[in-house]
Amino acid sequence: MKVKVKLKPGHFPNAIRALAKASGKPIEEIVRAETAVVLEKAMSFTPAADSASLKDRAANPPWIRIDGTWHKLPHKNHPDWKEWRVSDSKWSKIGAKIKRGVALAAASRGLMKASWLRLAEFLGLDIKAPAYVQNAVARSSKGQAANPGNFEVTTSGRDGSFTITFTNAQVWRKGSIMGLLKLSLGKALKGRYGYFKKNLEKGVFKSIREVKARYPRVFK
Secondary structure, X not given: OOEEEEEOOOOHHHHHHHHHHHHOXXXXXXXXXXXXXXXXXXXXXXXXXXXXXXXXXXXXXXXXXXXXXXXXXXXXXXXHHOOOOOOHHHHHHHHHHHHHHHHHHHHOOOHHHHHHHHHHHHOOOOOOOOHHHXXXXXXXXXXXXXXXXXXXXXXXXXXXXEEEEEEEOOOOOOHHHHXXXXXXXXXXXXXXXXXXXXXXXXXXXXXXXXXXXXXXXXXX
């Protein structure tokens, strides 16, 4: 399943219209600039997986497949661990596979955050991300979306009101992860609208110089 959030006329869309009017820029440019900010914020609000837990689970798989055969492995802290025996060649293969699994697990730490980065890249938007997010890779190719997602702007009504839809198309098997992503996007949108309201109260939109200072992406 994918995460999809639709913003109907009001709040964030209205803030974009006000910013377009104050800056003299087309709505499309404002949407792209503000989308980049929102995706960057959503990424920062999205938690990273715990590196130690990921590595521990990868280092202690209950089962492992070697040469087409599945083997049940006792946990390293289990009494059977010391008595467990396999041939040296098979043990070497098991050790190598576990080592690769630990490395892949560590590399997947920033995968949830990276889903926002991949969406930004797909849309041609430049956002900042730490190295572990830029280099995040999935432990399996299964469930990876070919299209990271999209955002759509649908205009309706004589007043030019419009609806914005954000879609993170990364596929997740756990509903809890989808909930976290949706919460992070909602928090980013709420924060951005709060920033707009604060600037409105301060009279920022009466001065193009102030608008440029507070919304630099719009004037790139």
